[in-house]
Amino acid sequence: MRHFLLSFFIPLLLVSCNKKELEEIEPAPPVIWEVHDYFLHNQRYISNLYSSDDKLQVMGMHLFSTISLEGGKEDVKHYVHPFQNVSHHKHPMNSKVFGGTDGDYLRFKTVSDPVLSGSGLLIEVATLDPLFREFSLIMSYSNESFAISENNVALVPYNFYNEETGRHSLRYLLVKLAVEKDVHNNDKLVLEETRILTPAEQGGVVRHMRSHQDNFYVATDWGFYKFSKEGEISFQMPHQIAYTSFDHKGEIYAFARHGTRQTHGLFRYGSGQSWSMDAQIGNSAEMLAYHAISDELLLASYNSQIFEVELGVDKLIVRELDNTGLEGHYITSIAMVKDKVYIGTHSGLFSKAAEHLLTYKEEEK
Template sequence: MSQLDADFAGFITLAVNQGETMVVNRQNQLIIPYQRYDRSYSTPVINGANISLVLLSINVPAWPNLGLDVTKTQLITLEGAGFPYSMGSAGDYFIVSTVKGTFRISPTGVYEKTYPYGLLRQFSYNGTVYGVTYANSTSLQLVASTDQGKTWSVVANQVSDTYRLLVYKQVNNLLIGMYNSQLFQLQLTATTLTPTELDNTNLFGNRITSVAAFHNTVYVSTLSGVFTKPLRTFLTPKKEK
């Protein structure tokens, strides 16, 4: 990386419960956040005021070739953005949300701040981007964008603080929340989110990092390995003790 940026200090990695650090858009482009050294001091220090990104354009060859070819590399700096809260993509665009606001980045690397507040979590569901944020209030809000992060509107003014702790994934047509070793099915309405706790037999004690479905099987990745479950029983509610 130092060959691309001589001031490279290190990659920024989000915690497991904050979501993915490296994000891919619909054009097979990838962004990775990193920090740079500020060399204006006698001893270089990490510039914590900005977020730098490397934008990679990737050629994905057809099967059976497994290698990925990087066709273009671009460096971007979000001036005064602070530290990232969450990262995601919406169609051709990237959404990088920070302590200083939410930025939309185009496939050409042009960025703009489209929301003045940081999204603690963000997720895409059926073509709409959602985020949870405290905005300028003491209550957690659910906001949404239907135009790939260009504009945002409030869906719910007051939702449970629990939703800032979840990681979200769309699995087929389902919205799934993850927290530690627990999975939730989330029903999204025009004004709120409603959770159903799912059976987590064999998952207890294993911290979930992601979930996906392929054919008739659901794959749950954890810090301890990958677990599988038949799709037909995936939505079995957790039994009350």
């Protein structure tokens, strides 16, 4: 077969060379990222995206929006949300609930009916903990401000007045929610339980939080911790400061750096219920934001650039993808719904068919 192909192409090459004017073959132009025309003007700022089944959830500066792809056609709905600090915090969502803060209050809303009476829940943390001083939310464009599990359990960091030291220290509020139906068959939120959790190491700043199954993983300046849904706290990796974690191919991974040595590593939570380092990596990995858009596909972003990330034992391969149409737009979130990929930025919502996602960026000559 190989010789047949060679014999087929060589005469074609000879014929082409005999032409006086060579015909240049133009490469097909890349499929650009298209801006969504329902998120223009003062609705361009996108803080967070979340995909579930055939629906995309969008957290904007002033609006919470849903895009349904049921039947293959987009159906966009906008709702006003109550959060005032979206420009500084990437508030979390799951398929039924989204949350955030409003001053010293913690707010949760249902995804299906966020503006109806009974769809929201307002918690004044100071009534639960009189020593509460302020929330200690993660201030980041890439990491969520706190964590909500798919089982509607939230873990929220805050500062309290430590009477023993006379200083502010770190605590967490564990909030268990339930989504039920009201008399009109609309979703309503019910507060089932709250717990105040005080870790042994009360200092430091929270850098990263995420939920995984029934647990939460929290990275602070003091280390990396696991919180169970029952409020149990266990120390995970001594001396390691994790700056992101994600699910990939059925396992949970974390990028972390050693607090004193300043070495960087890719860690994996194995079947032995312990963390092991799969690969040593450079410090440039910390500059990227990571987006697990499916269990098989991990992407990363830096400003307006996007990358495909391949993980493995002793390897971390990053390939830059074509970002035509995204130039100059700061990427905050990436999500995939069915066969469409969405990218949220500070200046618009963009999309592209998933079949064109893994188009690699050509090297500049």
